[in-house]
Amino acid sequence: MFSDYLSMQVPMEFINFYPMLISLTYSVLLVLLSFFIYFKTKDIFEISKNKSLEYFRLAFLFLGVSNLIQIFLYFLRVDSSFRIFEKLSFDLVLFFNLLTLIYLTYSMFSHRVKKLSENKLLPFIFSGFIILLKNYFPNSRLIPLLFGLLLGLYFIFLFFISIFKYFKYSKKKKLHSIYLIYILLFISMFFSNVLEAFAIVLPIVSSIIYLLGVFAFVFLSMKVLKDLVI
16 A cells, blocks of 8 residues: 555556456455455344444455555556646555554544544545645655555554554454454565565566465465355
8 A cells, every 4th residue: 555655656668467456356356355344244234233244344445445446547547648637646645555554543543533533634634634734745755755664564563553452352253354364464464565676687587476465365264264255
């Protein structure tokens, strides 16, 4: 996610085919998986009314939307007229990525953010404010790099929180599966970002390893989702 934001700052002539292919494949995977999770967990949420599960579903909804837009951006970049809408489109992707991050946080800390989460508009206001703040420094290269780094560090923080909560909850509880899905998601994001970087030096090897990783990620996710689908 945060690597997509950084890649938006890189001119097209420096984008290698294989890293772009890996990133595009991963975006397609996330779109399919995210919408699958969102719609397939509808019944269990309506029965349980669990707030953590509600935010879990919204996180994957916005993750799917952001990656869907990202897919369109990959194909629109070849059109010179796209440059007119480029900045607006990138800000839109970032907006939904921030919403994903907020609802991931809500899901993991649902009891601690109970009062904060009552304001349904707050995530949208906060995301919009961050984008406006970023655009206040249009000519700065340091701000995008710093912002991407902060996002990366926060994802690492959430990753370790997911591991902690996964072992905290009993295997009989539904939340146990939620945190395992988060762990798989964070590992796959890290895996994708690393291979995307290595694809510049070892394109074919990185692509093969990545495809194997994709199949493993899908297989494990489907097994875990069985506990959340009724």
